[in-house]
Amino acid sequence: MLVSLLLTCHPLLPNGIGRLGSLVQTFLPWLGLAVPVLLALAVLRRSAVALVALSLPAAAWLGLFGGALLPATESGGITVVQHNASDENADPAGTARALTEARPDLIGLQELTPPALSAYAAALAPDYPYHSVRGTVGLWSRYPLVDDRLLDIRPAGFGTDWNRALRATARMPDGDVAVYVAHLPSVRLGLPDGFGSARRDESARLLASAVAAERLDRVILLGDLNGTVHDRGLAPLRAHLPSTGSAFPFSWPTALPVARIDQVMAGSATVTDLWSLPPTGSDHLPIAARIRL
Incomplete structure (x- = not known):
């Protein structure tokens, strides 16, 4: 849940103390690493609820960065x-x-x-x-x-x-x-x-x-x-x-x-x-x- 919130609500993080918001935004793509780690834990625990919950951070990460994984289709310029x-x-x-x-x-x-x-x-x-x-x-x-x-x-x-x-x-x-x-x-x-x-x-x-x-x-x-x-x-x-x-x-x-x-x-x-x-x-x-x- 925390990873999902950070990915979707990072613009709301306060910047007044140590510029926390900018710091998180600098390394925002790396939050996606939490997904495979949590996935492995869910499989080890055989928890169906945890597997379903993982869809939230996975969807949030793909929404922000998934387009970058697609090959470029335009030429010219x-x-x-x-x-x-x-x-x-x-x-x-x-x-x-x-x-x-x-x-x-x-x-x-x-x-x-x-x-x-x-x-x-x-x-x-x-x-x-x-x-x-x-x-x-x-x-x-x-x-x-x-x-x-x-x-x-x-x-x-x-x-x-x-x-x-x-x-x-x-x-x-x-x-x-x-x-x-x-x-x-x-x-x-x-x-x-x-x-x-x-x-x-x-x-x-x-x-x-x-x-x-x-x-x-x-x-x-x-x-x-x-x-x-x-x-x-x-x-x-x-x-x-x-x-x-x-x-x-x-x-x-x-x-x-x-x-x-x-x-x-x-x-x-x-x-x-x-x-x-x-x-x-x-x-x-x-x-x-x-x-x-």
């Missing part, structure tokens, strides 16, 4: 890749080449460092002649980019050297698309603050305000948002960019991915498919997506 490339990546050129294996039209990168930037630029230049880099985030494109600019999404107290968002117009064959690349502040789990997401949430609201003021109808956001699609801290962004793809696949950490905190979100467009790419030199897995414009 564009392909994009989102990747936090890591500022400790020892092989930026190899990472860049790995990302192009998906043949994306757009590539959004975070944690770009000055020493590594030239390697990314050189490796991507042949297929992606258009790019924009602002601070530690960058966008590479097969199509011309115009109106590119830095976005200020700094939470209170952050210095002027903290620059983690940009906006550009991609001149696609069937019309202009506004593309945002962002890297929201990290969250921390510990005492006394619990799930420390206040700065991330503030930055998400600033980014959402920029998207709300966007003059173009079609918008794509590629970002390490340090939050999952169910996390209420990203609700301001979801209000303007409702198409997020599924909660799967997970992207972080590379060694044992437990959550997808790298997001592809779209407004007046649809994320029709989403998948992870092989590991690079980063602690995040790259995420690729198909978007129907």
